[in-house]
Amino acid sequence: MIIQGLAFYLFSVIAVFSAVMVITARNPVHSVLWLILTFFNAAGLFVLMGAEFLGMLLVVVYVGAVAVLFLFVVMMLDINTLNLREGMAEYMPVGVAIGVVLFAEIAAITGGWVLAPEIEAARAQPLADPGAVSNIQALGNIIYTDYIYLFQASGLVLLVAMIGSIMLTHRTRPGVHKQNIAAQLDRGRTVELKKVSTRGGI
Amino acid sequence: MTVIANLGAAAPELFLAGAGIVLLMFGVFRKSDATAQVGWLAVAALVAAAGLVLTGSKGSATLFNGLFVTDGFAVFTKLATLGASALTLILSLSWLAQEQVKKFEYAILIIFATLGMLMMISANNLMSLYLGLELQGLAAYVLAAFKRDTLKSTESGLKYFILGSVASGLLLYGMSLVYGFTGTTSFDKLAEVLSHHPSTGVMVGLVFMLSGMAFKVSAAPFHMWTPDVYEGAPTPVTAFFAIAPKVAAIALFIRLLAGPFADLVGAWQQVVWLISILSMAIGAFGAINQTNIKRLLAYSSIGHMGYVLVGLTVASPEGVRGALVYLALYVFMNVGAFAVVLSMRQKGRAVESISDLSGLSRTSPGLAAALTIFMFSMAGIPPLAGFFSKLYVFMAAVKAGMFGLAIIGVLTSVVSAFYYIRVIKIMYFDEPVDSFDRPATANTVILWGTSAVTLLFWLWPAALINSAQTAAQVLFPG
Numbered sequence: 004m005i006i007q008g009l010a011f012y013l014f015s016v017i018a019v020f021s022a023v024m025v026i027t028a029r030n031p032v033h034s035v036l037w038l039i040l041t042f043f044n045a046a047g048l049f050v051l052m053g054a055e056f057l058g059m060l061l062v063v064v065y066v067g068a069v070a071v072l073f074l075f076v077v078m079m080l081d082i083n084t085l086n087l088r089e090g091m092a093e094y095m096p097v098g099v100a101i102g103v104v105l106f107a108e109i110a111a112i113t114g115g116w117v118l119a120p121e122i123e124a125a126r127a128q129p130l131a132d133p134g135a136v137s138n139i140q141a142l143g144n145i146i147y148t149d150y151i152y153l154f155q156a157s158g159l160v161l162l163v164a165m166i167g168s169i170m171l172t173h174r175t176r177p178g179v180h181k182q183n184i185a186a187q188l189d190r191g192r193t194v195e196l197k198k199v200s201t202r203g204g205i
Numbered sequence: 206m207t208v209i210a211n212l213g214a215a216a217p218e219l220f221l222a223g224a225g226i227v228l229l230m231f232g233v234f235r236k237s238d239a240t241a242q243v244g245w246l247a248v249a250a251l252v253a254a255a256g257l258v259l260t261g262s263k264g265s266a267t268l269f270n271g272l273f274v275t276d277g278f279a280v281f282t283k284l285a286t287l288g289a290s291a292l293t294l295i296l297s298l299s300w301l302a303q304e305q306v307k308k309f310e311y312a313i314l315i316i317f318a319t320l321g322m323l324m325m326i327s328a329n330n331l332m333s334l335y336l337g338l339e340l341q342g343l344a345a346y347v348l349a350a351f352k353r354d355t356l357k358s359t360e361s362g363l364k365y366f367i368l369g370s371v372a373s374g375l376l377l378y379g380m381s382l383v384y385g386f387t388g389t390t391s392f393d394k395l396a397e398v399l400s401h402h403p404s405t406g407v408m409v410g411l412v413f414m415l416s417g418m419a420f421k422v423s424a425a426p427f428h429m430w431t432p433d434v435y436e437g438a439p440t441p442v443t444a445f446f447a448i449a450p451k452v453a454a455i456a457l458f459i460r461l462l463a464g465p466f467a468d469l470v471g472a473w474q475q476v477v478w479l480i481s482i483l484s485m486a487i488g489a490f491g492a493i494n495q496t497n498i499k500r501l502l503a504y505s506s507i508g509h510m511g512y513v514l515v516g517l518t519v520a521s522p523e524g525v526r527g528a529l530v531y532l533a534l535y536v537f538m539n540v541g542a543f544a545v546v547l548s549m550r551q552k553g554r555a556v557e558s559i560s561d562l563s564g565l566s567r568t569s570p571g572l573a574a575a576l577t578i579f580m581f582s583m584a585g586i587p588p589l590a591g592f593f594s595k596l597y598v599f600m601a602a603v604k605a606g607m608f609g610l611a612i613i614g615v616l617t618s619v620v621s622a623f624y625y626i627r628v629i630k631i632m633y634f635d636e637p638v639d640s641f642d643r644p645a646t647a648n649t650v651i652l653w654g655t656s657a658v659t660l661l662f663w664l665w666p667a668a669l670i671n672s673a674q675t676a677a678q679v680l681f682p683g
Contacts, residue, residue, distance in 0.1 A: 112406045116386070152269035156324060156336040159222060160343060163317045166229070167347030170310045 011051055018044035031077045039070045056138035211268040214275045217257040217283065218323050224250035225316040232309035239309045244298040247312035251291040251319060258283045265679070267329055271391055274329035281529060281676035282326050282456035289449040289536045290319040292651060296540070296547055297441035299645030303550065311351065315445065318344035322453030326460070331380045331390035334457065338376070338421065341450055342369050348445065349438040361437025368420070368430045376417025382410030395465035408472050415476050418461070421454040424514060425483035428507045432491075435503035440555060443499055444543035447506045452532050455513055459525055462517065463680040470520050477518045482613050484511030489620040498546055498559050501624065502539070505583060508621055509535055515614055516598040519605045525677035526670070527597035533669055534582075534594040534662065541655030542579040545572055548644035548652075559628060564637025572641065573632045575656045580629055582659045584622040590662035597670070 017040065024037040042065045049058035136144070146154050212219065228246055232239045258280055265276035294315050301311060321341030328334035346369060350362025384390050386406035387398045399407065420427040435443045462473055488508020495501040513535070516528030549556050565573040582591035595618060602611040644652070662669075 108409070112382075112409055113385075115404075116406065149270040150272070150332075152272045153332055153336060155222075156333065156340065159317065159320070160336060160340050162226075163314065163340060163343045163347070166310055166313060166317075167343065170308065170314075171347060171350055171353050 007051060011048070014044045014047040014051065018048070032074065035070060035073045035077055038073070039066050042066050042070065054138060056142065211266060214262055214266040214268050215273055215327075216261055217254040217287075218273075218320060218327070220257055221250060221254045221316060221320045221323065224254075225313055225320065228309075228316065229313050232313065238307045240301055240307050240311070241298065243309040244294065244301065244312040247316050248291050248294050248298075250316060251287050251294065254319075254323075255284055255287040255291070258287065269333075271393065272330045272333045273324075273327050274392075275327055277679040278456070278460065278676045279326050281672060282452060282532070283323055285533050285536055286322045286326065286449050286452045286456075287319065289452055289540065290315060290322075290445070292536075292540045292655075293441065293445040293448060293543070295647050296444060296544055296651060299647045300439070300441045300547055303553070303645065304555075306352075308351075311348070314344045314348050318348070318445075319449065322449060325453045325457045328457065328460070329392045331384065331392075331395075334461070335373075335377065335380065338454075338457075339373065341453065342373065342421075345369075345446060345450065348442045349434060351442055352439050357437040358439060361434045364430060364437070365434045372417045372420035372427070374417075375413050375420070379410040379413025379415075379417060382413065383407055386410065392461075392465040396467060399465065400468045403469055403472075408469065411466060411469060411473060412476060414461070415473060415480070418454065418458050419480050422451055422458065422510050422514075423503075423507055424480045424510045425487040425507060426480075428484065428487060431507055432495075432500045432503040435506075436497055436499050440499065440543070440547055440557065443502075444540070444547070447502060447543065448536055448539050451506065451510065452536060455510070455517075455528065455532055458514075459517055459528065460680065463520070463525065474518060474520060477514055478607075478610065481511050481514035481518050482610065484508060484514065485614055485617040486511075489617040492621065492624045495624070496559055498549070498557050498562070498628075501559065501628070502542060502546070505621070505625075506539070508617065509583075511617070512595060512598055512614060515602055515610055518610060519598075519601045519607060521601060521605055522674070522677045522681045523601035523604055524598070525680060526673045527594075527599075527601045529673040529676055530597050530670055531594040533673070534590045534659075537655045537658045538579050538582050538591055541575065541652060541659060542583070544644075544648045544652045544655065545576045545579070548572055548641060548648050550642045550644075551639045553642065559631060560635075561638065562628065562632050563635035565632040565641075567637050568640035572644070572652075575652050576632065577629050578656045578659050580625040584625040585618045586622075588663040590659045593662060593666060 021037045021040040021044065025034045025041065028034045028037055042061055046058040046061040046066075049055070049061060224247075228243050228250070231246070232243045235242075261275065261280070263277060263280065265274065267274045294312060297311065297315070301308075318341050321337050321339070321344065324337030324340065325334060326337075328337055346362055346366040349365045350359050352358035380390070383395070386404050387395055387402075389395055389398060416427060420430075423431040435446065438446065462470075462477070466473060484507050488504050488506075488511055491507070492501050492504035495504065509531075513528045513531050516524040516526075516531060518524070519527075546557065547555075549561060551561070562573075562576075565576070578589065582589035585592045585595045595614070599611045599614055602608075602614070
């Protein structure tokens with residue numbers, strides 16, 4: 004139990020610290036690296052909760068794919084961070100003040116958090132017994148049956164995102180010659196052999 | 206098996222999703238430019254979806270494990286949304302042809318945006334609400350940046366995207382608070398839990414959700430993005446933004462507040478009251494100094510949303526009926542007004558400044574007469590349609606004893622009459638500048654149709670008002 008507690012605090016402290024570093028690091032590449040560290044620690048927290056599938060997903064998808072893409076984009080874009088930071092000192096106090104007020108308010112409300120008694124009965128998806136079914140199975144049971152509508156709707160949202168990004172960035176360049184092997188092989192008798200006499204030319 | 210048996214209730218949505226995907230494939234695999242074909246097929250798909258809504262079941266049905274609901278209210282608002290989408294798409298098609306934009310994705314994005322709106326209207330769970338909203342929003346962000354080579358359009362798209370994401374964040378944060386304090390996201394169960402245990406946390410969550418929703422309907426004080434986005438986006442996209450998503454978002458607003466949060470009416474009524482008054486005032490005073498017709502219509506739509514929210518503030522069947530009547534007539538007036546704006550072309554180039562309308566009564570009297578009808582109607586001059594829409598919301602407010610709201614509403618509509626009538630004055634009394642090109646045939650037909658409805662609504666108002674009444678009654682059982 005104590006090891007679990009220690010692991011929890013270790014993961015969460017590092018996660019919060021590296022999340023802060025993501026937005027304060029001077030070099031955008033460092034920011035992405037800190038982001039990867041945040042993902043890893045969040046994955047650790049998932050594993051602690053017994054949601055090992057989500058933990059692995061976080062590592063594979065977010066660290067393996069998303070963060071690497073981020074890294075590529077950051078390296079290619081050549082962002083001047085100094086310009087982005089202009090006015091930071093001006094906005095900082097106001098932003099921090101609003102954040103503190105909001106945090107205090109939320110803390111005050113959640114301090115008095117009482118679950119309504121009906122909730123136990125009203126709960127949409129009772130937690131599956133982790134001993135009986137594996138993580139993936141438990142998720143699959145819900146996603147593809149009860150929540151099929153949401154699953155398909157998210158698919159459509161992603162489709163729209165894809166159409167949008169292609170439409171906004173794809174340019175057809177005229178005059179680009181693409182190799183068409185079939186046409187080349189199928190050229191027919193356009194080549195003829197000629198006997199060229201020495202010093203004569205064609 | 207029961208799921209499959211009930212799928213018919215979601216037929217319009219399923220059809221539209223399928224049509225969008227099929228048309229996408231059609232457009233991609235066609236070698237030559239398919240903008241016009243895909244566009245008209247998309248119009249046909251929207252009309253067919255409206256047919257499916259009409260022929261579908263009139264009673265209430267939930268499906269997909271309670272995530273999706275159809276009822277009389279949904280039928281009414283879905284028809285208004287589909288109609289608005291189809292009309293603005295027709296207007297867009299002539300614009301695309303005039304500007305020689307060869308991108309069939311335009312119509313596909315409109316279809317998916319409309320699908321998102323239908324999903325919003327039919328949402329019966331916070332999760333399906335959010336996904337519908339995001340589907341509509343994401344398509345809208347892309348449409349705003351549609352003319353990607355012009356600075357204004359891309360700026361408008363980026364602005365809309367960033368501010369829209371902030372609003373979605375607020376909404377999601379509110380939802381997570383509501384979920385945390387009630388343990389459920391289903392509308393039915395929320396209503397049940399909240400009737401016994403309304404906690405402070407739910408109220409805070411509700412305020413966050415209201416802020417997010419107010420952004421989506423561009424109600425003050427969350428209206429800042431509207432004039433900039435409306436001005437920068439291509440004009441047919443502006444027409445689309447100003448009409449269909451507003452109808453769907455207001456429908457969602459009403460369903461949310463009159464459904465799961467009905468028992469917290471004391472809490473949200475004050476908020477919606479304030480939002481409504483601020484929107485009416487900002488819509489009226491903000492438009493006075495505008496020189497761009499699109500910005501003017503943006504402020505006008507902020508004001509209109511204020512009037513619609515008056516109906517919601519009242520929180521009675523009469524109020525919701527007023528709001529629904531207002532929305533339906535708003536669709537006609539605004540489609541007409543934007544048809545005029547889209548006809549503002551001089552020598553093949555679109556113009557959008559109010560001063561370009563100078564002397565329109567002499568250069569193209571038909572266009573001037575039509576815009577006069579819409580402007581008078583939006584100002585609420587009887588016997589035009591806009592008068593009745595305002596009448597029904599104010600009547601509901603007075604009946605519920607909210608005299609302050611009704612008085613402020615009447616005062617702001619007097620102020621807004623000033624800028625509507627200024628447009629008419631410019632058209633009829635100023636010296637003419639260059640004349641406009643002949644408008645596209647589709648625009649003319651739509652212009653005739655919408656001005657006829659706006660002008661002659663008083664002859665036969667019963668049909669609309671009765672169906673709005675039935676739709677509103679669904680939300681207030683007993």
